[in-house]
Amino acid sequence: MLNFKYYSPTSIIFGKNSVENLGAQIASDVKTVLFHFGGGSIKRSGLYDQVVGILKEKKVKIVELGGVEPNPKLSLVREGIALCRQHQVDLILAVGGGSVIDSAKAIGVGVNYEGDVWDFFMGKAKPESCVPLGVILTIPATGSETSPNSVVTKEEGLMKRGLKSDLIRPAFAILNPELTLTLPEEQTFAGIMDILSHVFERYFTTTTPVDVTDLMCEGVMKATIENAYKLRKNPDDYDARAEIMLAGTVAHNGILGVGRLEDWASHRIAHEITALYGTTHGVTLSIIFPAWMKYVSAERPEKFVQFAQRVFGVSQEAFADPAEIANEGIRRFEAFLTDMGLPKSFKEADLPEDQLDLMTDKATLFGALGGYRKLEAADIKAIYKMAL
Ligand code: NZQ
Numbered sequence: 001m002l003n004f005k006y007y008s009p010t011s012i013i014f015g016k017n018s019v020e021n022l023g024a025q026i027a028s029d030v031k032t033v034l035f036h037f038g039g040g041s042i043k044r045s046g047l048y049d050q051v052v053g054i055l056k057e058k059k060v061k062i063v064e065l066g067g068v069e070p071n072p073k074l075s076l077v078r079e080g081i082a083l084c085r086q087h088q089v090d091l092i093l094a095v096g097g098g099s100v101i102d103s104a105k106a107i108g109v110g111v112n113y114e115g116d117v118w119d120f121f122m123g124k125a126k127p128e129s130c131v132p133l134g135v136i137l138t139i140p141a142t143g144s145e146t147s148p149n150s151v152v153t154k155e156e157g158l159m160k161r162g163l164k165s166d167l168i169r170p171a172f173a174i175l176n177p178e179l180t181l182t183l184p185e186e187q188t189f190a191g192i193m194d195i196l197s198h199v200f201e202r203y204f205t206t207t208t209p210v211d212v213t214d215l216m217c218e219g220v221m222k223a224t225i226e227n228a229y230k231l232r233k234n235p236d237d238y239d240a241r242a243e244i245m246l247a248g249t250v251a252h253n254g255i256l257g258v259g260r261l262e263d264w265a266s267h268r269i270a271h272e273i274t275a276l277y278g279t280t281h282g283v284t285l286s287i288i289f290p291a292w293m294k295y296v297s298a299e300r301p302e303k304f305v306q307f308a309q310r311v312f313g314v315s316q317e318a319f320a321d322p323a324e325i326a327n328e329g330i331r332r333f334e335a336f337l338t339d340m341g342l343p344k345s346f347k348e349a350d351l352p353e354d355q356l357d358l359m360t361d362k363a364t365l366f367g368a369l370g371g372y373r374k375l376e377a378a379d380i381k382a383i384y385k386m387a388l
């Protein structure tokens, strides 16, 4: 196990009716709140009215900024920064999914920065402060409710880039699984794929031994898969919604990655699909992960053998060698994706296949990717090709 420091300051308030706790989470010295949300789902569900009611009761000034699109855009972040400066906002409340939360985080770090907030996403500067953030989560997927990450798209050049800083971990996150009952089917299962992928990015490591985190990862993967099947049968299953919501947070609050080298190549490779075509994040991962798994396991099957045996119950006896066990695990993972209605290729997702060079160039802008196996541009192009 590698040495590590772990910091996770977010208060999590979880369960039915948990939004009622919002008022108690807002410190008494907060005077002005930027209420940040997406395209309308919170108005349809009644959550918008509930939040406004609670903020009014707290007698805070509300500055509204809705309209965050999936895969949030830099232009709205800039608008948010200007609003925060104008109204001296002292809390940003993000109500929605990863896109709203990430937009709020980017606004938060931009307010007291004299340069261009995009500098943080290009690695040109490091955030030194962030306006305090609160979250009400409406879709379990990205883990952004407790993560130190924000992913934003710059419209010019279609650049989708991430920023990482402990300063942007929210102060509190309210998680009510009931709020997820209104999710469209595609978002539910794309979210589940994203959750699994956050475990994969940590699970597939060259660090050994890492028994505790391996077993934690495997537990989260198994529970996520089991409850995904329950939601496929019955989307109104509250208990399954609750398990998935908790899995989403645990998968990306960093605890599963402590003491081990992480990977993250697949996320970078997948982001380029969203950047060009606006494809839902979890869908791009379901396209890329099977190809990535096949590509890297051909050279390093070890961890894939463990994955096959412990997560998908592949028995050693039935197969002649480790490579076959590894392949069977990947095959069962692909079968899971099919069962969840998720595409496993560009073709199944109905995406154009003619921009692989551009995507490869953008994905490798800062050099090689990956931890489990280092991937150069030629490897990444090969993975895109395998995903066609
Ligand atoms: O905009 P509204 O109307 O709210 O609709 C949203 C949106 O269309 C809808 N939705 C959300 N909750 C709903 C709902 N519809 C009905 N009922 C509800 N309860 O779902 C759509 C997708 O929302 P979005 O916030 O985009 O989804 P998600 O949470 O998957 O976020 C995706 C973004 O997060 C980034 C992704 O790259 C992508 O940009 N990620 C952020 C990470 C982080 N900050 O740590 C890590 C991830 O790996 C990921 O990269």
Ligand code: ZN
Pocket (backbone or CB within 6 Å): 142, 194, 197, 198, 267, 281
């Ligand atoms: Zn993700």
